[in-house]
Amino acid sequence: MKKFLVMFLTVVLVISFAASCKKKAQEVPPPPPPQVQEQPPVEKVEEPVIKEPELTEEEIFMKKTLEEINQEKPLAMIHFDYDRYNIRLDAVPVLETNAKWLKDHPTVKILIEGHCDERGTEEYNLALGEKRAKSTMDYLVSLGISPDRIRIISYGKSQPLDPGHNEVAWAKNRRAQFLIIEK
């Protein structure tokens, strides 16, 4: 350690000596102080920037693709009771929100998909899925949405959201979900 310290100090001493020697060698008389002159003010050179007006919500919406809109899921899905297709009480506020959104976006057309859980036969579930889609459509129509803007389709039990085989999965899979197909 000590050896290193000594060596380090020596190196520092040598370098500082050399530096001071250099300065001395380069020393020249200072230049005369510059004459004080008034400078003209700087003129700005620029063209006016075109500023786009801020996009309205509608314009932002129209710029998006259908895929992007559907990914944002503006319309929440609703769920049904086992073997039933009537609109549950907890689905009413969801459908009211969906109806409001549809009124705010009057050009949008939607597809309502009816789905079932696996505890039904293929045939009956296809019919039940359609009934679920239909009662969802009827409710939206009763809230003032034109039936011309709605199409329905049934997938029966062939497209479960949750592949599980328990009450939680089944409850999730008994649903009507919304797809925007035109804007």
Place this chain on the structure above:
Amino acid sequence: MKTKIIPVLIIFILGLCSPLLLSQQEVVLTIREGVPAISLALPPFIYDSSSPQAKQAAETIYQVLSDDLRFSRVFQLVPKEHLNYIRPLNPKEIFFKDWESIQARILLVGEIGLSENRMTFEVRIYDVKSERMILGKRYQPEPELFRLVAHRVADELMKLYGEKPYFTTKIVFVSNRDGNDELYMMDYDGANQTRLTFNKWRDYMPAWSPDQRAIVFTSYRAGNPDLYLLYPYEGRLSPVSTKGTNFSGAFSPDGKKIAFCSTRDGNAEIYVAKGDGTGVRRITFNSAIDTAPSWSPTGREITFTSDRTGTPQIYLMDAEGANVRKVSFGGNYLDSPAWSPDGERIAFVSRVNNFFDLYILNLKSNKITKLTETNSRNESPSWSPDGRHVIFSSNMSGSIQIYSIDYDGTNLRCLTQEGENKLPNWIN
């Protein structure tokens, strides 16, 4: 699509006109349950043991034929070891008393030969008691059609004894093995699984025409569940009903009509079209769900599912839609009725405590018997053409596969393995 069934070349027919053959113009189908099966001796086929091709042909045809006969429940094979008790078979000089002594009623002699470098298979069927040949056939198949030759021989035997032949028929079904639900077909024993539709949309709920030249099915290919007719051997597809949800197509036994379910007028009702898909007429008028039609073998009646009493139940009506009556009892979720070819029974699905099992309703005795008991989901029953077997889909192994079971609940066999397989249809 290239047809897979290339007609097997029948060179000539020996001993064709047996009285048995002539006497079976009109076959009335009855299931002789409990009647002992016809005892048939099937000694190993004769072939030139120096030729490995002949050996392979002999073994394949023998195996498939004996599997067919065992499956039939019509024939019973004389146990192999009984052949050790008698003189070895000499095809030139058959000692019929030997075969009678081991209880054989029929003797089937098969011989593999070589003619112009092609394999030939000759089969002669003898009635042991009368010591007469009742049928002789000779085939010259390509090696990939050995199975078909065996099925042909099994069909000939069925016809000889007044039974409906079905070993050369196909089962159509839905499989997701290639990524999404597509139509496939296979032999009755699960061999030769062949894809029939090729697209990325769901193809669903297929049903054969009686001649197995057309398939009525549901497809989402146009963005809506529409009903189509597919002619797989002609590569032709034509739409039948394209408004609303259209499904559960079923050909009438004469092939002249198609019953199906549709919501084209707003509610799930049953409709009937002509065999080519034109002339659609509605036959049910009820605010409930009416679905899953299946024809009686006479074509005069239709069984279907309706939830008009609150839960899905099995009903009958005549083919014009009149005279509707409920035939199911005891159960609150019944669906997928399938009328048996003998007309006496209806197979259906019943849900009890989240398990789905197959049941058979006997229309004569008004008794219901349970066909499956697997604590799983057994669905979509379809009868064999002779009414002795039922095919269906089940998740009993964990994944959904197609099974067959005999009318008395025995002989459960799995027919598929690859992907998930469902909605089998053999006949309507």
